[in-house]
Amino acid sequence: MKKTAVLLYPQFSEYELSVALSILMQGKKPIVTVGLNHQKIMGESGLTCLADRQLSDINIEEIDSLLLPGCMDIGTLVDEQELLYFIQTLDSQGAVIASISSSPYLLAKAGVLKNKYYTVGLPLEGMKQLGVFDLRYHSDELIVQDGRIITARGRGFIQFGLAFGKALQLDFDEQWYK
Amino acid sequence: MKKTAVLLYPQFSEYELSVALSILMQGKKPIVTVGLNHQKIMGESGLTCLADRQLSDINIEEIDSLLLPGCMDIGTLVDEQELLYFIQTLDSQGAVIASISSSPYLLAKAGVLKNKYYTVGLPLEGMKQLGVFDLRYHSDELIVQDGRIITARGRGFIQFGLAFGKALQLDFDEQWYK
Numbered sequence: 001m002k003k004t005a006v007l008l009y010p011q012f013s014e015y016e017l018s019v020a021l022s023i024l025m026q027g028k029k030p031i032v033t034v035g036l037n038h039q040k041i042m043g044e045s046g047l048t049c050l051a052d053r054q055l056s057d058i059n060i061e062e063i064d065s066l067l068l069p070g071c072m073d074i075g076t077l078v079d080e081q082e083l084l085y086f087i088q089t090l091d092s093q094g095a096v097i098a099s100i101s102s103s104p105y106l107l108a109k110a111g112v113l114k115n116k117y118y119t120v121g122l123p124l125e126g127m128k129q130l131g132v133f134d135l136r137y138h139s140d141e142l143i144v145q146d147g148r149i150i151t152a153r154g155r156g157f158i159q160f161g162l163a164f165g166k167a168l169q170l171d172f173d174e175q176w177y178k
Numbered sequence: 179m180k181k182t183a184v185l186l187y188p189q190f191s192e193y194e195l196s197v198a199l200s201i202l203m204q205g206k207k208p209i210v211t212v213g214l215n216h217q218k219i220m221g222e223s224g225l226t227c228l229a230d231r232q233l234s235d236i237n238i239e240e241i242d243s244l245l246l247p248g249c250m251d252i253g254t255l256v257d258e259q260e261l262l263y264f265i266q267t268l269d270s271q272g273a274v275i276a277s278i279s280s281s282p283y284l285l286a287k288a289g290v291l292k293n294k295y296y297t298v299g300l301p302l303e304g305m306k307q308l309g310v311f312d313l314r315y316h317s318d319e320l321i322v323q324d325g326r327i328i329t330a331r332g333r334g335f336i337q338f339g340l341a342f343g344k345a346l347q348l349d350f351d352e353q354w355y356k
Binding site (some may be wrong): 031047 | 191192193195196197199200202203209211218222223224226227228230267299310332333335354355356
């Protein structure tokens with residue numbers, strides 16, 4: 001079975017990610033956590049993690065889906081060309097992409113949100129300043145699914161995980177989380 | 179400010195832990211993650227973590243509270259004498275202790291649940307076989323607080339985090355999680 005790539009970056013939000021991760025585990029979906037490099041990665045709540053692989057070592061042929069946690073400091077990531085190229089390549093391959101909180105900013109920057117409805121955990125004024133969001137497609141909903149692209153605001157983290165598991169047609173018990 | 183010790187062990191449940199961790203971060207409560215040794219620790223959903231310190235290196239004087247995630251394989255931990263002694267010592271110092279899913283088994287084994295109401299994410303038959311639980315104090319509630327001891331079943335992970343934050347008198351916005 002192909003894998004879900006799970007991006008980890010400094011200041012990633014542990015709780016926004018963790019229900020989706022648990023659903024992947026329940027559904028026996030293999031994952032690979034991916035860092036920008038081989039350094040230790042501390043989440044926003046202080047959990048220090050090690051990615052399984054770094055971005056340059058990923059064989060993209062073995063990946064069919066992508067999970068992006070939010071990040072308190074997402075602005076530091078949007079000029080990472082290798083990261084944007086990774087997202088673009090997976091999108092062009094038809095990957096299921098799930099992105100929460102601030103991380104749809106990366107999708108917008110990579111061009112993945114073009115003509116797609118989406119939500120994001122950023123204030124409207126901030127979004128306008130960033131200049132990469134098409135506000136005609138923006139929604140205030142907690143979670144938005146447009147085809148194989150799932151976006152959510154942070155506090156929708158449970159529904160986000162459920163939607164990702166369903167999009168991947170995984171078998172899991174949602175009563176674990178409510 | 180004294181710290182919360184956060185136990186990490188192989189197969190710990192990331193999602194059961196993560197909302198409590200986020201609330202500690204919101205409330206600016208310092209934490210130290212604690213492993214049994216210095217090895218990498220993989221959670222049940224595949225996140226590889228590094229503990230900040232190992233059990234033998236903790237200065238117990240700087241700790242006032244303890245957070246225990248659930249673990250798919252809790253039975254492997256109950257004979258770790260150093261771990262049980264760590265829990266007993268913190269309890270005798272009056273620490274706030276929050277324990278979810280299967281991990282109250284460690285509290286019971288350490289004697290911390292004596293004459294305390296509690297819940298646990300284990301089946302009743304299994305609990306009877308383990309022989310360390312006083313069933314007169316057992317509750318089926320999702321979360322139980324008896325003084326400074328908070329226990330929860332796994333799917334109560336959000337209420338568990340909220341109760342821990344309140345017991346520590348932290349300032350946080352619970353709307354992040356619902």
